[in-house]
Amino acid sequence: MHRLSKITAWVTALFCCSLQVGAAELSIAVAANFAVPMQKIAQAFEQETGHKAILSFGSTGSFYAQIRHGAPFQILLAADDETPIKIEKEGLGVAGSRFSYAMGKLVLWSKQPGLVDDKGEILRTGKFERIAIANPKLSPYGTAAMEALTTLGLVQEIRPKIVQGENIAQTYQFVATENAQLGFVALSQVLTEGKIAQGSGWIVPAKLHPPIQQDAILLVRGTDNPAAMSFMRFLRSDRARLLTRSYGYE
């Protein structure tokens, strides 16, 4: 009787251990604009597979620099497609693992209701003191914003009023605290339940700027990591795509 309970105890312990061994952790670098949807996706991923995703948010440009210098990320979700292409070319990413996980949408947003009309005319009237844009050197949303202004022929007029955020998250911060009356942010940052809940915004038509194609890539540190490969599959699944779409991406 005594021996049986000992064996049972051992088997139970081993069973619990094996459950733990199955669940791994992986670290993912995520472009700042995708922060909110990514948290939901990571939750869903953990529910389904038991693997825990540790997320770091920042600008695509700085992640690229960090990855080149050995940062311990296994996957990168960039805000553009050029950075993952560079990473693949330089041998920092697993060849063939790159795919597009979202198409970003740019929105000219203000915390003040009624400031931004639905045609973006506010840019021409210029009735504002400061407009926030993400640093185009580091953020594809910043590049897209500058491209949109160039297409509209408004760069010279607007340039003196520009304040640059280090990444799209800081850009949003400037507008949300109203230190800048309006700014070019990611649609996902201002969308709640499919609508721009606060303030006023103009979704910048896609034809005014090159598409913000956001690509994900498995980095060399993620090779042979079952959790990492499982996540790349999950990101392509219907469940993940549905979540992504609900946040204003395509």
Added chain:
Amino acid sequence: MNFPLNKDAWDAICLTLELAACTTVILLVLATPLAWWLAQTQSKWRAPISALATLPLVLPPSVLGFYLLVAMGPHGPLGQLTQALGWGVLSFTFTGLLIGSVIFSLPFAVQPMQNAFEAIGKRPMEVAFTLGAGPIDAFFSVALPLARPGLLTAAILSFSHTVGEFGVVLMIGGNIPDKTRVVSTQIYGHVEAMEYAQAHWLAAGMLVFSFSVLLALSLLRKRIGQVLP
């Protein structure tokens, strides 16, 4: 050969030096009476006010910067005050940066001066009073000259600390050329964009400059630190 420091770099350097100089001057004016009061007073307010004056030392600069951003915004207390005074919103301006620097470097000005004033002790002031000097006269002719090394230390520390200021500027600067683009954020920007050559030159330039200034001031301190009869 390409001149390594381009116009952007020089603009950033000039702005940084301007910011550091203005901050130092303002701090010397503001911190001296505060340090004197803290050194002399017996009031029960001494401990809390001393703690408040030392707080910026302990707060992470990015936290300080973020709350300054919120406070200076149109709905924050500072922002509403400046708007009422007709100065507009101060974030992303040189003035806003100056206010941030003064708060950030305050402990570096107050502490050395307070220590210097305390080191004087009560005797010299008492003697001055017995010789018929009023309190203001005694302060300027007795206390201040005796505390000169402390004043110089305060000036050196405030200046250098402001030159190195990064977190606060990153939060409330907005990276505007000629107004808020200082050397520390400029170097950071170069590194982030992988423009390492520019980053190296700018950093080296500032290193050489700062070292020279501090060396010169250190040597000067030895000379004017001696109490003159």
